Amino acid sequence: MVIRWRAFELRPDPVPLLDPGxxxxxxxxxxxxxxxxxxxxxxxxxxxxxxxxxxxHEAAKWAGSHGRFNxxxxxxxxxxxxxxxxxxxxxxxxxxxxxxxxxxxxLSTALDGNVFTREVVADEDEARRIGVNAVxxxxxxxxxxxxxxxxxxxxxxxxxxxxx
Numbered sequence: 001m002v003i004r005w006r007a008f009e010l011r012p013d014p015v016p017l018l019d020p021g022x023x024x025x026x027x028x029x030x031x032x033x034x035x036x037x038x039x040x041x042x043x044x045x046x047x048x049x050x051x052x053x054x055x056x057h058e059a060a061k062w063a064g065s066h067g068r069f070n071x072x073x074x075x076x077x078x079x080x081x082x083x084x085x086x087x088x089x090x091x092x093x094x095x096x097x098x099x100x101x102x103x104x105x106x107l108s109t110a111l112d113g114n115v116f117t118r119e120v121v122a123d124e125d126e127a128r129r130i131g132v133n134a135v136x137x138x139x140x141x142x143x144x145x146x147x148x149x150x151x152x153x154x155x156x157x158x159x160x161x162x163x164x
Contacts, residue, residue, distance in 0.1 A: 003159075005073060007057035007123040008135055017050045025050075036149060044081045051088025054120065059093040061116035062107055063100070071100050 011017055018025055029046045037044040056076055063072030075096045079085040085092050090111055094104035110116060130139055134147040138158055145158050 005060075005069070006127065007061070007120040008127045008132060008137070009053050009057065009124060010135060011050075011052070012054065012124070013052060017052070020046065020048050020050050045084060047080050047084045049084065049086045049088075051086045053088065054117075055090060055093060055111055056087040057120045057123075058111055058114075058116040059097070059107060061119050062110045063097070063102065065116075066102060068100055068102060072096060072102075075100060 025046060033044060033046070060069060060073050060076060063069050076087055079092065079096060080087045087093065090108060093111070094107055097104045097107045127137070130142050130144055132139070132144060132147070136147070136149065137144055138146045138150070138155075140158075140161065141163065145161070146154065150158070
């Protein structure tokens with residue numbers, strides 16, 4: 001089975017961004033994210049910014065074109081959820097590229113030229129078609145199997161399902 005990450009923006013422009021210090025995010029993080037992070041021994045912090053994620057998705061697609069999608073994607077998650085970096089900014093994405101030994105000028109050129117925009121939009125169109133409205137979402141054969149954070153046992157059971 002091949003697992004493939006797809007782009008999905010929770011709040012694409014012009015949907016309003018959430019207030020990082022607002023009641024919704026602070027409550028969700030206090031009641032759900034922090035307890036789960038402690039249980040999983042993950043150093044997550046409520047990010048002080050809620051950026052648009054389109055450029056981050058395009059940057060990840062770019063990294064994938066260089067055979068480094070997984071490493072870049074992990075760096076994105078760590079930058080946002082551990083360091084609170086604004087992953088909607090080109091200079092932050094370029095810094096992640098440098099950290100991975102990738103060419104930040106090439107990344108910037110790709111972002112400025114919208115080289116991977118079509119791929120990101122296609123992922124988002126497919127997500128809307130099958131009804132994704134939360135992340136993470138796990139789908140196979142055009143059907144959503146689960147949304148939200150899943151236990152290791154649940155993820156393993158999804159991986160053993162026969163193809164749809």
